[in-house]
Amino acid sequence: xxxxxxxxxxxxxxxxxxxxxxxxxxxxxxxxxxxxxxxxxxxxxxxxxxxxxxxxxxxxxxxxxxxxxxxxxxxxxxxxxxxxxxxxxxxxxxxxxxxxxxxxxxxxxxxxxxxxxxxxxxxxxxxxxxxxxxxxxxxxxxxxxxxxxxxxxxxxxxxxxxxxxxxxxxxxxxxxxxxxxx
Amino acid sequence: xxxxxxxxxxxxxxxxxxxxxxxxxxxxxxxxxxxxxxxxxxxxxxxxxxxxxxxxxxxxxxxxxxxxxxxxxxxxxxxxxxxxxxxxxxxxxxxxxxxxxxxxxxxxxxxxxxxxxxxxxxxxxxxxxxxxxxxxxxxxxxxxxxxxxxxxxxxxxxxxxxxxxxxxxxxxxxxxxxxxx
Numbered sequence: 001x002x003x004x005x006x007x008x009x010x011x012x013x014x015x016x017x018x019x020x021x022x023x024x025x026x027x028x029x030x031x032x033x034x035x036x037x038x039x040x041x042x043x044x045x046x047x048x049x050x051x052x053x054x055x056x057x058x059x060x061x062x063x064x065x066x067x068x069x070x071x072x073x074x075x076x077x078x079x080x081x082x083x084x085x086x087x088x089x090x091x092x093x094x095x096x097x098x099x100x101x102x103x104x105x106x107x108x109x110x111x112x113x114x115x116x117x118x119x120x121x122x123x124x125x126x127x128x129x130x131x132x133x134x135x136x137x138x139x140x141x142x143x144x145x146x147x148x149x150x151x152x153x154x155x156x157x158x159x160x161x162x163x164x165x166x167x168x169x170x171x172x173x174x175x176x177x178x179x180x181x182x
Numbered sequence: 183x184x185x186x187x188x189x190x191x192x193x194x195x196x197x198x199x200x201x202x203x204x205x206x207x208x209x210x211x212x213x214x215x216x217x218x219x220x221x222x223x224x225x226x227x228x229x230x231x232x233x234x235x236x237x238x239x240x241x242x243x244x245x246x247x248x249x250x251x252x253x254x255x256x257x258x259x260x261x262x263x264x265x266x267x268x269x270x271x272x273x274x275x276x277x278x279x280x281x282x283x284x285x286x287x288x289x290x291x292x293x294x295x296x297x298x299x300x301x302x303x304x305x306x307x308x309x310x311x312x313x314x315x316x317x318x319x320x321x322x323x324x325x326x327x328x329x330x331x332x333x334x335x336x337x338x339x340x341x342x343x344x345x346x347x348x349x350x351x352x353x354x355x356x357x358x359x360x361x362x363x
């Protein structure tokens with residue numbers, strides 16, 4: 001769909017420009033953090049607004065799992081036209097959402113060549129997740145990591161504890177990925 | 183657990199909103215970073231230029247337009263094919279001068295400003311949609327056409343319509359087309 005392309009192009013341009021704009025040319029952790037937090041903040045606003053626009057009944061979550069399903073299926077499909085590939089938890093409030101072919105990384109060559117650049121392309125999306133959760137009344141910390149392009153993982157921590165429901169040990173029972181699970 | 187089918191249209195609309203919302207967040211961020219409206223406008227135009235240079239390839243791949251032989255054909259394609267494809271609107275076209283190198287696109291509806299009621303206070307010369315000008319300029323340059331693209335009128339500034347003016351700066355070289363045939 002053409003709209004998705006517009007967003008991709010705009011996002012790529014934003015990443016390139018916000019990076020170039022960084023007054024501190026030192027590529028140390030301080031300089032990087034500023035640009036990443038700007039991108040993340042913009043994603044936050046967008047995530048908040050997007051979650052607000054969803055149909056009312058979607059937001060009546062009874063269980064923590066409903067919230068995660070919403071993120072992995074509804075939100076991800078709305079933003080990236082695909083579902084999250086897998087969801088894991090340590091049953092202590094931390095969730096790991098894994099996308100094996102993240103659309104914003106897919107145009108870069110797969111593997112390890114652009115590993116250093118990859119975090120810039122995840123900051124906005126972390127913000128979207130954090131913003132959507134905030135609309136649902138959940139304050140959380142969202143970070144991301146890339147092991148090898150184009151697969152990435154999002155870590156959601158904190159804030160979901162009030163919802164804790166009793167789930168069996170190991171993987172969650174709901175099938176997110178269509179293929180075999182690790 | 184599958185979602186009932188009736189939810190689909192809502193999610194398509196949300197997908198359209200994603201670009202508009204992201205653009206709004208970008209403009210808000212730029213307004214924070216730059217005090218002067220001219221700087222924000224220039225920055226939006228520059229970003230648009232970068233997008234346009236790449237968007238044109240995507241457009242040509244999707245649309246299979248045939249080669250154009252006049253500026254007015256090009257403008258018609260921008261208005262009726264490109265705008266329709268990416269923003270879902272079809273601006274009307276007028277030609278502003280007899281030498282037929284100055285045109286206007288009149289936007290009746292503008293999806294980019296769907297969530298914007300008015301310009302922020304103190305930002306009266308902000309060209310909110312200046313990204314569009316840069317996109318058109320960048321795209322045209324990639325097909326070897328130099329043009330000036332600016333907003334002539336803007337509803338957000340109180341004008342009755344939103345009008346984008348496109349002025350082609352160099353004459354199309356006829357010989358170039360004969361050779362390519």
